[in-house]
Amino acid sequence: PLLREAGMQSNAVDVVFTGADHGVERGVEQDYQRSLPVAEAMHEDVLLAYEMNGAPLPPQHGYPLRLVVPGWYGMAHVKWLSQVDVAAVSFEGFQMRAYRVRRQPDEDGVPLTRIEPRALLVPPGFPDFMSRTRVVRPGLITVEGRAWSGWAPVRAVEVSVDGGDTWAPTSLEPAPHRWGWARWSWSWEATPGSYVLSARASDMSGRSQPIDQPWNPGGFANNLVQRVPVAVIAAG
Amino acid sequence: PLLREAGMQSNAVDVVFTGADHGVERGVEQDYQRSLPVAEAMHEDVLLAYEMNGAPLPPQHGYPLRLVVPGWYGMAHVKWLSQVDVAAVSFEGFQMRAYRVRRQPDEDGVPLTRIEPRALLVPPGFPDFMSRTRVVRPGLITVEGRAWSGWAPVRAVEVSVDGGDTWAPTSLEPAPHRWGWARWSWSWEATPGSYVLSARASDMSGRSQPIDQPWNPGGFANNLVQRVPVAVIAAG
Known part of the structure; x- marks a missing residue:
């Protein structure tokens, strides 16, 4: 060095x-x-x-x-x-x-250091321009994405189609190297209706993503689970 | 073809x-x-x-x-x-x-086609983080930028340091090719005080940039003159 x-x-x-x-x-x-x-x-x-x-x-x-x-x-x-x-x-x-995470504006807080665990998913289907809702035709859909953490390797990624009420495990590949993104995927049998897709990563340090993000004045270290509104429409 | x-x-x-x-x-x-x-x-x-x-x-x-x-x-x-x-x-x-410019939401309007003339300037000095005001030390400053138009070659670029009340001509170079950006520059003897820098392009079709942008519901073809707040401070 x-x-x-x-x-x-x-x-x-x-x-x-x-x-x-x-x-x-x-x-x-x-x-x-x-x-x-x-x-x-x-x-x-x-x-x-x-x-x-x-x-x-x-x-x-x-x-x-x-x-x-x-x-x-x-x-x-x-x-x-x-x-x-x-x-x-x-x-x-x-x-x-x-760069400190404070729960109250005037407290000392803790320094921001490593990246909290996070998963993102590729929005399936195609968009509705204004609402950003994703439009999907029914059938077997591969939902996939990437996950990462600065604290420890990603241990698991779960997905939800009901906005976080219930979760299912996904298939997770090892990251290509220590700091790389880990690929994950999940098969979804989509039937007509309205859904909110989310993915949630956990790492080997025991950290995972929150469903409700604690407030901090700087807006730092936000790793709230992604929410993707999806409308499964009749087969076209 | x-x-x-x-x-x-x-x-x-x-x-x-x-x-x-x-x-x-x-x-x-x-x-x-x-x-x-x-x-x-x-x-x-x-x-x-x-x-x-x-x-x-x-x-x-x-x-x-x-x-x-x-x-x-x-x-x-x-x-x-x-x-x-x-x-x-x-x-x-x-x-x-x-893609039509309408003055009223329900009128037919006119199709959006070619790019209206526009000039931008490189903000001088360094920024104040929150206000985005540019901080400049007094002395001779070269204010420079680029201008373009989809209707006709740029004919002139003028600058203002008082938010558009008065304008001065700049030195304009020919664009490197028909669709390229034309360089312009101007020497400013900056003395302590508060200023708003603007640049305004005119092209050979007679079009130039407005000081007040007419409203249209799509927000199309906006070419309002840029406004850069500048604070000239005492020599540091």
């Missing part, structure tokens, strides 16, 4: 990443800065990326250099990196205070 | 393009269909595109084949083309009725 080659000292606590993204937030003029504890920054999967799919990193992804912290929410993946500092004290910069 | 090679007959009126985009709109199940009058469809710049920048057309741009009608709004550029028909009578399909 670069940090080891650079000769990090034993009293190092945090690694501070500074991006060229400059602005004013709540009256404070700043460059975007986020830190990682030394142990996280030294993880073998943490990267400084200068290319993607064999081409230079595009500007919107952080050209020329971007921090990638697999499993963490996007605020940790500092773009347009201009500086990396190793600090012997805990870094308390503006953006370390900004 | 393909249409000539296909042996179009002399009584042809409209060319109807059908895409694979299937859905329900206002209760009508349909594939997306739009027509062009024969004279427009035969224009030498109208293309069936199967690649872009030397690579196959991406799915989101209409893979495997998409109609491109330079100078027209996007509704004419039918994606995922599945069929091309030549009709001896005027085509009156659903999407021909949908």
Whole structure:
């Protein structure tokens, strides 16, 4: 790792990443800065990326250099990196205070770190333009999607056709690599009527998706189960 | 042109393009269909595109084949083309009725066709996160942007720093080709204070951008002048 080659000292606590993204937030003029504890920054999967799919990193992804912290929410993946500092004290910069999950606006809360488990499904059939209801003809439908979690591998994905009242297990494939999306699928014998399709992921850390999302002022870490209204119509 | 090679007959009126985009709109199940009058469809710049920048057309741009009608709004550029028909009578399909500019919801209105003139400017300085006001330090600033029109080449671009009360001419470069964006720039001696920057394009057909946008129920053909709030602060 670069940090080891650079000769990090034993009293190092945090690694501070500074991006060229400059602005004013709540009256404070700043460059975007986020830190990682030394142990996280030294993880073998943490990267400084200068290319993607064999081409230079595009500007919107952080050209020329971007921090990638697999499993963490996007605020940790500092773009347009201009500086990396190793600090012997805990870094308390503006953006370390900004990304916290608070139940009350004035409480201290907890830092946002890894990605909560989540499953999404491919909406079946075709859309009704205004309502976004999906229109499906009756018969055997393969409902499929992907699931992921930054905490631990996905253990199971369940589906519901009644808006979360009852759940059925799906067939889950292993993710192609530790941070990849896991494919899941389920066969649905669709008969005429109105449905709400949902999928719910659980991971090996014991986390799963909520049916009612707890409120937090930043709107962070939302992993409420997806709801897809479906109208199964008579065979056309 | 393909249409000539296909042996179009002399009584042809409209060319109807059908895409694979299937859905329900206002209760009508349909594939997306739009027509062009024969004279427009035969224009030498109208293309069936199967690649872009030397690579196959991406799915989101209409893979495997998409109609491109330079100078027209996007509704004419039918994606995922599945069929091309030549009709001896005027085509009156659903999407021909949908894209019309109406001053009253129940009037017949006029069809949406070519792109109205428009100029955009690169917001100078850096942003205030919440208000999106741009923060600029005093001094000589190059304000620059691009302008285009589907009706005729851009004739002039003017800028305003007082929200449209007064206007100054900019330096305009010719567009790189008939349908390209024309670059424009202007030097601004910025002194501390609050401003609203705008740019306004006029084309050789006599069209220019409005300061107050006439209302229409579809929200089509909006080319209201851009407004960028700027705070010039003391030199930092």
